[in-house]
Amino acid sequence: MINDRLIDAGELPIAVRDFGGDQPPLLLLHGAGGNLAMLTTLARALRPRHRVITMDLRGHGRSGDGPWSWDAALGDLAAVAVQMELDRPAVAGHSLGGMLAVLWGQRHPESPGVVSLDGNPPPTRIAQLPGLDPEKAAAELARLDAAFDGARAQMGRTITATELPDLVERQQMAARDMGANEKVWIEGFRRNLVHKNGETSMRPTAETADSLRTLMNEFDLGSIYASTPTPTLTVLATRNLPEQEPFADLYAAHRRYLVEQAATGAKLNPRMRHLQLADASHAMVIERPDVLASVIGDFLHQ
Template identity: 35%
Template sequence: MIREHVTLAVQDHGGKGTPLLLLHGAGRTLADWAAVAPLLARHHRVLAVDLRGHGYSPDGTWSIPEVLADIEAVLDTHGIPGALPVGHSLGGMLAVRYALDHPGVTPGAVNLDGYGWGRPGQYVGLDPAYVEERLAQVRELAATVAGQLVPPGGLKDLLAQQRAMSAQLGIPYELLEAGVRRSVHERSDGQLELRPGREHALEMLAEIDSLDPFELVRRMDRPLLLGRALRPVPSVPGLDRFDELMAAYAKGLARDLAELAHSRAEVTVADIDGTHAMLLENPRPVADAILGFAAGLSDDRP
């Protein structure tokens, strides 16, 4: 089947060596890689992209096959079809899926903290029925805020939130500001919205729910780096009712990743000193984990 693709916005960080393609998370942009990419480009050819409907990339129906076709087109255009896909959050799941769909071409994959909401049994100490109920609330909340419009003066409020996050997590404010400004776009009616827009954001959420990261890992027969954030995201007023859920999931995730690393020779697990915002919060250990993994790949393709 022929897949339609959109022409993605690309930031070329240059460099030489094994090519890397950097993929961001849901609702984020290539700006998330601003602190990590220069560290990687000392040893690798590095490209970062805005996924369809994000940042400066065009809109399009948000489905996994179309997104993968976008990625393939970028690599073909730049003459690096054998690049190593490196993703964070949703981008990490896409990296693994891309590698699975391109056997014999893609040397492996890197998934940094991209595990979705998991399975009820991964929430250590909690009743599965209770977990299902709470996850339904999480999904409902995510759908409510998907593709939200920015009210008059709202951009100022968003930037104020980023400044508070900068102080809380120690992330340089200019990195957070760049991400917000890249995500907020003016619609044809003059209103501002956070990309992706609501229609495509809801499509994206449905696609995320369709992915089982551990099932993807079980299918992988090439080297795979799985990164895990060691620290929880700080509690947010109004969302702290989910703190118990997230703490239980962190325990189950640590358990299951350790089992994977023990049972699968091709899987490497890296514990990253940071929260889910690791790319901006603590770029050096993220880059070191990627560099160490890439150095171990036997096939150094141009």
């Protein structure tokens, strides 16, 4: 039986969904701008080998709002583990959730393992774009930064009653284009809507998005890979999302950097492993949930 509940994390409530079962516990974390509903298909695929618990990260879905920091988010995970009586949970996460997963591994060597599903900061420096002409790299980074600024301007905006049906229809079309479960996709879209005082807005807020952008831009995966005391697996994308195609050269160079970074970490640390998932973009949790469930399960049970 799937069970939804709110966990008291101290300064705010954290919404969780427990998929049940008596197998070893696994916390499954979504990415920035997402929520627990978006992991439903992957959670179901993992359930035969794990008791899967998904959660809305602070500022997302049905969880409360609060200042965003790595320490605060890790405290939320710890509160969920304690109050749900999860003994030494493994942690797997996508994107932002993947970064949280590897940080959990840094602080919890007793964990049986952590898995990052393309949990990588975006490119911000020329050194992160090997093989790309430096002048072109600088221009592409400036263009990408401007695109992120444009997306930020849409965060937390008010959605009019006449606009909402069109947005839902566009989400349905996106689900069909991605080959995703339409019902799950729409639940994920609606879960980030906030209805208050007769107005509708979308989570996360612009303030939360700004905090996350700063945290991710400053995130140093290389040092974590080299020093993690917990078995760690990072799964890397091998192709672009449609919205990344205008930056195809930049993202191809950045994927080379991410592979080099993970390979260096694996050479320095026997607990670190990595793989490139064939025919998978950053949306791998939607594109290849069954394959990921097998990869995660095999890694955690080895």
